[in-house]
Amino acid sequence: MEYQFSEIEAKWQKAWEEQGTYKVTEDPSLPKFYVLDMFPYPSGAGLHVGHPLGYIASDIYARFKRLKGYNVLHPMGYDAFGLPAEQYAIQTGQHPSETTRKNAARYREQLDKIGFSFDWSREVRTCDPAYYRWTQWAFIQMFHSWYNKETDRAEPVAQLVALFEKQGNREVPAAHSCPVVFTAKEWKAMDEPQRMKILLDYRLAYLADTMVNWCPGLGTVLANDEVKDGVSVRGGHVVLQKQMKQWSLRISAYAQRLLDGLDQVEWTESLKDIQRHWIGRSEGAEVFFPVRGLKESMLIYTTRADTMFGVTFMVLAPESEWVQKVTSPEQKAAVQEYLEQVSHRNERERQAETRTMTGVFTGGYALNPFSGKEVPIWVSDYVLAGYGTGAIMAVPAHDSRDYVFAKTFGLPIVPLIEGCDVSTESLDAKEGIMMNSGFLNGKTVKEAIPIAIREVEARGIGRRKVNYRLRDAIFSRQRYWGEPFPVYYREGIPYTVEEKDLPVVLPEVDVYLPTEAGDPPLGRAKDWTYKGYPMELSTMPGFAGSSAYYFHYMDPGNPHRLVSEDAVRYWKSVDLYVGGTEHATGHLIYSRFWCKFLYDIGVVPEDEPFRKLINQGMIQGRSNFVYRVRGTNQFVSLHLKDQYDTTELHVDISLVQNDVLDIERFRAWSPDYADAEFILEDGKYVCGWAVEKMSKSMYNVVNPDEVVSRYGADTLRMYEMFLGPVEQSKPWDTSGIEGVHRFLKKFWNLFRDRSGAWCVEDVAPTEKELKILHRTMARIENNIEQFSMNTAVSSFMICVNELQELRCCKRQILEPLLVTLAPFAPHITEELWHRLGHTASIHQATFPVADVKYLVENEFAYPVSFNGKTRFTLTLGLDLDRDAVEQAVLTDANTLKYLDGKPVRKVVVVPGRIVNIVF
RNA sequence: GCCCCGGUGGUGGAACCGGUAGACACGCGGGACUUAAAAUCCCGUGGCCAGUGAUGGUCGUGCGGGUUCAAGUCCCGCCCGGGGUACCA
Structure with a gap:
C-alpha cells in the first residue's frame, strides 16, 4: 500500500480528538513541563506558511x-481584542465579536490540519468575558495597591x-x-475626594494628567511601544504629544x-539587551x-557631576x-511664542530636527553651586519633560547636544579635559584628566564623578540618584473593542466596581465611533452606569489581555480565581515560550511586570513568567518576476x-515552478496577459527571483x-523544520519540499518489500x-534539546538512507525509530505504530534510550596532514595512544611519499581527531 | 550615532571544545525502467589547472592583518545585510 497521507492524517486527527489524546490534567506523580506559544491575533487573512513555524517547533518539543x-501543558488561544476587527466594524457595521469569531474558527481549521498536540479544552480568548473578568480583576488589585520601596513590593493601599x-x-x-507634602494631621483633616485624589498618585493603576502619544488617525492614545519613528x-498614523487624563x-x-530578573531567565542576550536598554538605568545625581x-532652587539630574564647573547655561x-x-x-x-510653536509639533517633526536646535532665553539666571557663577536659563524642546526633572545643566564642552545648542545660540563653551579640542565638536567620552574644575583638577573623569557626587551630598545641595528611562504604561484606549474598565465615577473621583460584579461586560453601541462630544465609543452605550454612577468610557489596551493569559491556561474557566492555588503550585510558570522578538518592549515587559505584581500579592509562586524563551525567525517570501519589454506586451526571459x-x-x-514560468497559465492569469508574447531561452521562460516579505501584493x-x-x-512540519x-x-521555497516528502515515502517503504507488501x-x-x-x-534527543530541529x-534522512541500503525491515529497529520520529511526524508514525500491532497511541509511548555501547567506535580514519594540509586518511584503532598513532603514521608508505626524504620537525597527534606532521 | 545578530557552493543550510569545510536536501547534468510522461532507482555535482583515465595539483567560508602545528570557528581593523534604539542629560 502506498503512503496515503491524506487518509492517514484525517483518520488520526479525528481519533486524537475523540480520545482526548492531548488533554492534560495536573498529576503530582509526574514532573510538569509547560510549553507555550505566543497566542495569535486572528486576522482576516488567515495563516500563511510562516505563522506555524514556531508552533511546529514547540509542538515537537512538547511531544518529545x-x-x-x-x-x-501545551495550550493555545487567541489574542482576540484589537484594532483590525474594530476598523473593519467601523467600515462595515459588523460587530467585532462576529468577525473575531469567524477568523478564529478559520485559524482553528488551519491549525488542526497541521496536527498540533494542543489541549484545546484549555483555550483562552481575551475577548471572552469569562477570561477578561481576570484582566479587570487584576486592574482592581493594582488600583488598590501601592509600591513600597523599602520592602520592594506592592502592598495594599489600606496600609x-x-x-x-x-x-x-x-x-x-512609596513610588508615587x-x-x-502633608502631615498626619493634615491628612485627617481632608475630606474623601481630597484623600482619593492624593491616593491616586500612589496607586499602581492610577488616573493622571500625563503627556501621552495621541494618535488622531486612530482616535486614541498609544503606549510608547506602539509608536515608532513618530507614527503608530x-x-x-501621525502621533502627537498631548496632555490628557489617562x-x-x-x-x-x-x-x-525587571532589570534584575533578566539575569534569572534563559533568553537570548540580544533580547535581554533590548529590554535592558528599554528600561535604561542610569546612575547620577540630582543637584x-x-x-x-x-x-x-531648581532641581536638575546629571550623570556627569564631574562637569559642574563647565556649566555655562541651563535648559528647561x-x-x-x-x-x-x-x-x-x-x-x-x-517664551510664550516659543511654547506655542513647540506645542504644534508632532513627534516626527521633533525627531527630524536633530540638526537644527530651537530654543529661547527665559531672562532668568541660575547660580552654579560649585563655581558660584551665574548662568542663563533657556527653554528648548531638546530637553524632555518626562525624564529626570525636566531640567538640565548644560555642559557644552562635553555633551554633544548642549554643544550644538551653544553653537546655535552663541553661548560659551568651557573645556574641562586637559588637551581636548572643542573647536568643532564636544568630547562626550568619560576619559581624560580634569582641568578648569577647582577641587577636581588633575583627577581622571572616572575618579572625579564619585568625588563630585560626594561633594554635592556633603554640601547638602543634592544627592546620588538612579534614573530609569522606562515610563509608566498608558493604559487607556479611546476605542471600543477592548476590555471595559471596572471603574465608575462619583463626583469625578474614580472608584472600582465590586469584585462580585465582575465581569463588567462590554456594552453594545450603535456605531463604533467617538460621540459628537468627542467621547470614546462607549459614550454611545445605553445605561453605561454602575449603581447609578457613570462608568469609565475608555477601554484597556491590547497588552492587558495578554499579560496573564498563560496563568489562566493552567486553570481555564475557573470562575473564582485567575488560577487556583493547586494549579499554579503545580504548573508554576512557563518552561519554554516560543514567539517573535517583536514583542521585546511590549508584551514581554508587561507580562513580566504583571507577573511580578501577582507574585507580590501572593497569587502566583514565581516572579518571572517565562523561564526559557526562543525567538523564531520570520519566514520570508520568495517572489518571482517576469520582465516586460517597455511599451509592449512582450516578456523576455531572465538571462x-x-x-x-x-x-x-x-x-x-x-x-x-523551479523559476520556469507556466506560459499558458500566465496568459490566463489576467486578461492583460492573454495575448502576451514571450522571448524564451532554451525553449523556456526563466523568471527572476528575490527574497521579500511574504505578502499578497508580492x-x-x-x-x-x-x-x-x-x-x-x-511533510509540512518536517519541511518547515x-x-x-x-x-x-x-x-520559503516550495520546490525544496520534495526532498522531505520523498524522505517520508522512503520511511514508509522501509516497512514494505519490493512488491509493496508489509514485511x-x-x-x-x-x-x-x-x-x-x-x-x-542519541542525535535526535540531543538535537531536540538544543532546539536544532x-x-x-x-x-x-541519513538513518533512513542507511537502513534502506541494508534493506532492513526489522521490528527491533523500526519500532524505536518510530517513537523517535513521532514528535516530528505524528500521523505517519501513529499509523505505522498501529500496523505494528499497538492499540495505544504512539504519543503515549516512551522515548527510547540510546545505549552507549552502540555509540562507541573502535576505529577512526585519521586525517593525516602535512604542514596543515590534509593529504590522506589512515584508519587506526581508537585504543592506540598518542605514541602508537605517531609510530603508525610515520612508518606508513604514504607518509614517506609526502615527506620525500625531508626531516620531520614535529608531529601533532590528537587521539581520535587528527595527525599533523610539520616538516 | 550607539547596542545586538548575521555574511559558507547555483539555492536552503551542516561543521561538538580551534582538528578531514560544504553533512542533509533542493536544483542541475548523465543513466536505468517506460511506447511516452509521471513516479522510482543509480551515478556525478565548490572554482580553476593538468591528465584518455581511476586521479593529481591548487585556490576557497564578506575584505585586510594577526595568534596557532592547525582558523568558517579565537584576536585586531574594515565592508555589507538584518534587528533594536535614539535628543534619556
Whole structure:
C-alpha cells in the first residue's frame, strides 16, 4: 500500500480528538513541563506558511517531553481584542465579536490540519468575558495597591492610608507622583475626594494628567511601544504629544526588578539587551541650582557631576513648571511664542530636527553651586519633560547636544579635559584628566564623578540618584473593542466596581465611533452606569489581555480565581515560550511586570513568567518576476533581459515552478496577459527571483492548507523544520519540499518489500543496524534539546538512507525509530505504530534510550596532514595512544611519499581527531 | 550615532571544545525502467589547472592583518545585510 497521507492524517486527527489524546490534567506523580506559544491575533487573512513555524517547533518539543515522561501543558488561544476587527466594524457595521469569531474558527481549521498536540479544552480568548473578568480583576488589585520601596513590593493601599494617618507622607517610601507634602494631621483633616485624589498618585493603576502619544488617525492614545519613528506601529498614523487624563500602570516602580530578573531567565542576550536598554538605568545625581530672585532652587539630574564647573547655561523642557517661574517680563512674549510653536509639533517633526536646535532665553539666571557663577536659563524642546526633572545643566564642552545648542545660540563653551579640542565638536567620552574644575583638577573623569557626587551630598545641595528611562504604561484606549474598565465615577473621583460584579461586560453601541462630544465609543452605550454612577468610557489596551493569559491556561474557566492555588503550585510558570522578538518592549515587559505584581500579592509562586524563551525567525517570501519589454506586451526571459529595456513585474509564484514560468497559465492569469508574447531561452521562460516579505501584493504567499493537501501535514512540519534553524529568518521555497516528502515515502517503504507488501520481521538485528539506530536516537534527543530541529531532520534522512541500503525491515529497529520520529511526524508514525500491532497511541509511548555501547567506535580514519594540509586518511584503532598513532603514521608508505626524504620537525597527534606532521 | 545578530557552493543550510569545510536536501547534468510522461532507482555535482583515465595539483567560508602545528570557528581593523534604539542629560 502506498503512503496515503491524506487518509492517514484525517483518520488520526479525528481519533486524537475523540480520545482526548492531548488533554492534560495536573498529576503530582509526574514532573510538569509547560510549553507555550505566543497566542495569535486572528486576522482576516488567515495563516500563511510562516505563522506555524514556531508552533511546529514547540509542538515537537512538547511531544518529545511527553515521550520523556513529563506531564506537558501545551495550550493555545487567541489574542482576540484589537484594532483590525474594530476598523473593519467601523467600515462595515459588523460587530467585532462576529468577525473575531469567524477568523478564529478559520485559524482553528488551519491549525488542526497541521496536527498540533494542543489541549484545546484549555483555550483562552481575551475577548471572552469569562477570561477578561481576570484582566479587570487584576486592574482592581493594582488600583488598590501601592509600591513600597523599602520592602520592594506592592502592598495594599489600606496600609498606606494607615501610614498617612500616623505620619503623613513625607517619610513614606512609596513610588508615587504626588506633588504635595502633608502631615498626619493634615491628612485627617481632608475630606474623601481630597484623600482619593492624593491616593491616586500612589496607586499602581492610577488616573493622571500625563503627556501621552495621541494618535488622531486612530482616535486614541498609544503606549510608547506602539509608536515608532513618530507614527503608530499599526497603520502608520501621525502621533502627537498631548496632555490628557489617562489611566496608567506604575510599571516604573518595578524598573529595577525587571532589570534584575533578566539575569534569572534563559533568553537570548540580544533580547535581554533590548529590554535592558528599554528600561535604561542610569546612575547620577540630582543637584539643586539656586535661581536669581527666587527662594526656591531648581532641581536638575546629571550623570556627569564631574562637569559642574563647565556649566555655562541651563535648559528647561517646554512643559516644565519652572518656565513660568524664571521667565522675566522682557522675555515673556518670546517664551510664550516659543511654547506655542513647540506645542504644534508632532513627534516626527521633533525627531527630524536633530540638526537644527530651537530654543529661547527665559531672562532668568541660575547660580552654579560649585563655581558660584551665574548662568542663563533657556527653554528648548531638546530637553524632555518626562525624564529626570525636566531640567538640565548644560555642559557644552562635553555633551554633544548642549554643544550644538551653544553653537546655535552663541553661548560659551568651557573645556574641562586637559588637551581636548572643542573647536568643532564636544568630547562626550568619560576619559581624560580634569582641568578648569577647582577641587577636581588633575583627577581622571572616572575618579572625579564619585568625588563630585560626594561633594554635592556633603554640601547638602543634592544627592546620588538612579534614573530609569522606562515610563509608566498608558493604559487607556479611546476605542471600543477592548476590555471595559471596572471603574465608575462619583463626583469625578474614580472608584472600582465590586469584585462580585465582575465581569463588567462590554456594552453594545450603535456605531463604533467617538460621540459628537468627542467621547470614546462607549459614550454611545445605553445605561453605561454602575449603581447609578457613570462608568469609565475608555477601554484597556491590547497588552492587558495578554499579560496573564498563560496563568489562566493552567486553570481555564475557573470562575473564582485567575488560577487556583493547586494549579499554579503545580504548573508554576512557563518552561519554554516560543514567539517573535517583536514583542521585546511590549508584551514581554508587561507580562513580566504583571507577573511580578501577582507574585507580590501572593497569587502566583514565581516572579518571572517565562523561564526559557526562543525567538523564531520570520519566514520570508520568495517572489518571482517576469520582465516586460517597455511599451509592449512582450516578456523576455531572465538571462536575455539585459538586451532590452524592461520593467520588472511580480508574478504569482503558483504559476512558476523551479523559476520556469507556466506560459499558458500566465496568459490566463489576467486578461492583460492573454495575448502576451514571450522571448524564451532554451525553449523556456526563466523568471527572476528575490527574497521579500511574504505578502499578497508580492504574490508570494504560501498557504499551509495547500501544502498540506499536496504533501500532507507531516511533510509540512518536517519541511518547515528542515529549512534551517528555528531562530533564523529564511525564505520559503516550495520546490525544496520534495526532498522531505520523498524522505517520508522512503520511511514508509522501509516497512514494505519490493512488491509493496508489509514485511516487518521479528529477526534479531545486526550490530551495524543497531549502531545506526542508536546513533540516530542519541542525535535526535540531543538535537531536540538544543532546539536544532533542522539537523534532527537530516539525521533521520541519513538513518533512513542507511537502513534502506541494508534493506532492513526489522521490528527491533523500526519500532524505536518510530517513537523517535513521532514528535516530528505524528500521523505517519501513529499509523505505522498501529500496523505494528499497538492499540495505544504512539504519543503515549516512551522515548527510547540510546545505549552507549552502540555509540562507541573502535576505529577512526585519521586525517593525516602535512604542514596543515590534509593529504590522506589512515584508519587506526581508537585504543592506540598518542605514541602508537605517531609510530603508525610515520612508518606508513604514504607518509614517506609526502615527506620525500625531508626531516620531520614535529608531529601533532590528537587521539581520535587528527595527525599533523610539520616538516 | 550607539547596542545586538548575521555574511559558507547555483539555492536552503551542516561543521561538538580551534582538528578531514560544504553533512542533509533542493536544483542541475548523465543513466536505468517506460511506447511516452509521471513516479522510482543509480551515478556525478565548490572554482580553476593538468591528465584518455581511476586521479593529481591548487585556490576557497564578506575584505585586510594577526595568534596557532592547525582558523568558517579565537584576536585586531574594515565592508555589507538584518534587528533594536535614539535628543534619556
